[in-house]
Amino acid sequence: MKIxxxxxxxxxxxxxxxxxxxxxxxxxxxxFVLVITLFPLGVSPESAVLAPLAAGVLWIAALxxxxxxLEGLFRRDRDEGTLEQLxxxxxxxxxxxxxxLLVHWLGTGLPLTLLAPVLGAMLAxxxxxxxxxxxxxxxxxxxxxxxGGVGAALTVSLRSGGVLLALLVLPLFIPVxxxxxxxxxxxxxxxxxxxxxxxxxxxxxxxxITAPFAIAGALSIxxxxx
Amino acid sequence: MxxxxxxxxxxHRLGSPRWFFETxxxxxxxLLGLGVVFxxxxxxxxxxxxxxxxxxxxxxxxxxxHVPAAILAQSCYMLMGTCGVVLLxxxxxxxxxxxxxxxxxxxxxxxxxxxxxxxxxxxxWGTWWTWDARVTSMLILLFLYLGIIGLRQALARPxxxxxxxxxxxIVGLVNIPIIKYSVDWWLTLHQPSTxxxxxxxxxxxxMWIPLLLSVLGFYALFVWSVLQSTRVVVLERExxxxxxxxxxxxxxxxx
Numbered sequence: 381m382k383i384x385x386x387x388x389x390x391x392x393x394x395x396x397x398x399x400x401x402x403x404x405x406x407x408x409x410x411x412f413v414l415v416i417t418l419f420p421l422g423v424s425p426e427s428a429v430l431a432p433l434a435a436g437v438l439w440i441a442a443l444x445x446x447x448x449x450l451e452g453l454f455r456r457d458r459d460e461g462t463l464e465q466l467x468x469x470x471x472x473x474x475x476x477x478x479x480x481l482l483v484h485w486l487g488t489g490l491p492l493t494l495l496a497p498v499l500g501a502m503l504a505x506x507x508x509x510x511x512x513x514x515x516x517x518x519x520x521x522x523x524x525x526x527x528g529g530v531g532a533a534l535t536v537s538l539r540s541g542g543v544l545l546a547l548l549v550l551p552l553f554i555p556v557x558x559x560x561x562x563x564x565x566x567x568x569x570x571x572x573x574x575x576x577x578x579x580x581x582x583x584x585x586x587x588x589i590t591a592p593f594a595i596a597g598a599l600s601i602x603x604x605x606x
Numbered sequence: 607m608x609x610x611x612x613x614x615x616x617x618h619r620l621g622s623p624r625w626f627f628e629t630x631x632x633x634x635x636x637l638l639g640l641g642v643v644f645x646x647x648x649x650x651x652x653x654x655x656x657x658x659x660x661x662x663x664x665x666x667x668x669x670x671x672h673v674p675a676a677i678l679a680q681s682c683y684m685l686m687g688t689c690g691v692v693l694l695x696x697x698x699x700x701x702x703x704x705x706x707x708x709x710x711x712x713x714x715x716x717x718x719x720x721x722x723x724x725x726x727x728x729x730x731w732g733t734w735w736t737w738d739a740r741v742t743s744m745l746i747l748l749f750l751y752l753g754i755i756g757l758r759q760a761l762a763r764p765x766x767x768x769x770x771x772x773x774x775x776i777v778g779l780v781n782i783p784i785i786k787y788s789v790d791w792w793l794t795l796h797q798p799s800t801x802x803x804x805x806x807x808x809x810x811x812x813m814w815i816p817l818l819l820s821v822l823g824f825y826a827l828f829v830w831s832v833l834q835s836t837r838v839v840v841l842e843r844e845x846x847x848x849x850x851x852x853x854x855x856x857x858x859x860x861x
Contacts (some may be wrong), residue, residue, distance in 0.1 A: 392697060525764035534774060537758050537761065544760050547752060547756055548753040551749040551750055552777070552778075554785055555781075559788065597769075599775075
């Protein structure tokens with residue numbers, strides 16, 4: 381299948397925009413690290429206390445920092461009118477959406493996943509769980525971006541949609557959180573983690589083929605109804 | 607496959623809020639009556655005549671409110687998801703109106719199920735709240751309802767709000783089974799057989815017949831209240847049409 385030019389055009393444009401504003405890319409990551417720093421301070425610095433919590437803390441911080449990055453996902457494109465042009469474009473909007481989400485994930489989900497082993501070590505995450513949790517984040521963060529994109533698209537026309545966005549999106553994140561954390565528990569117990577990782581992969585595939593259509597639909601509603 | 611002609615006609619008529627408003631009026635007293643009779647019979651039978659549970663004593667009688675509320679909470683979301691599909695595919699105005707009217711009602715049933723569950727949990731489980739699989743999925747369902755209500759209130763234009771809520775309702779509908787299974791599975795991982803009460807003992811007819819009656823009563827009252835609030839939404843949205851203005855003037859002269 382030929383991938384339409386809209387995908388590559390949008391990918392190059394969003395990539396360039398993201399690279400030109402490294403601060404915006406770094407903020408959710410800094411937030412991720414900061415939330416994780418709060419846990420040892422707030423709960424306990426003892427590794428015996430932290431170890432069983434570590435995977436959950438990593439995942440919750442990942443959820444929150446994804447949420448933080450979502451609000452601006454389509455906002456600027458809408459404000460400056462790019463979104464309108466994309467809706468009017470001959471190629472389906474889905475491809476532009478996919479490119480946008482891919483750039484967003486490369487800028488937030490991927491570095492967050494790469495940071496996880498280091499932060500896991502700081503949280504005394506058991507060594508057996510280190511790579512399974514990282515693999516879980518690699519498969520799970522795309523789901524978060526895809527599902528979160530639906531919420532971001534639905535609230536794109538709101539001036540301050542932040543709290544509403546959290547209400548819409550966090551309940552949908554719950555299965556990802558559950559699967560992601562149980563990967564760590566299985567790994568610590570010495571059980572195979574591949575089945576749960578396979579579920580996360582299946583979830584990512586399902587989200588990849590369905591969510592972009594919901595996002596494109598929500599964006600066209602926002603454009604059509606002003 | 608050929609759809610029978612009367613169904614097709616009904617489908618087209620549903621496109622008119624006015625037709626719905628006029629046709630639903632005579633149904634209302636019947637639904638209300640049925641609801642009151644069934645719920646009254648179920649409640650009287652369940653509270654006064656049904657035997658006490660051998661294990662839980664009289665506290666089990668809250669089942670006659672709790673279970674119907676929980677069933678309705680889920681049915682209402684199904685209804686909203688279906689309305690969402692109808693709205694997006696056929697652009698039927700009425701579907702959006704039902705979607706708007708049903709959301710607060712569904713949220714109330716979900717809250718009722720959670721509260722009665724907590725009240726029931728205190729004497730049987732010894733705690734108001736436990737992260738039981740069903741309790742947790744019910745809580746998440748409540749958040750899904752609140753999300754839809756919040757989105758509708760935040761978007762000013764009714765047409766945009768309707769279609770956005772439809773997308774959200776459909777996304778939620780797809781996710782409900784996923785959430786439910788993941789929570790069930792999460793609990794089997796965490797709490798091996800702490801509470802056996804989630805497995806219901808087989809009930810004797812003297813216990814489940816009143817339950818069935820009160821479920822039917824709840825359904826009738828639910829349909830009644832959805833119809834009522836949809837009618838209010840119809841009047842609000844169609845307030846610029848002559849038939850609504852005539853109707854309101856007529857009501858005013860009666861009063």
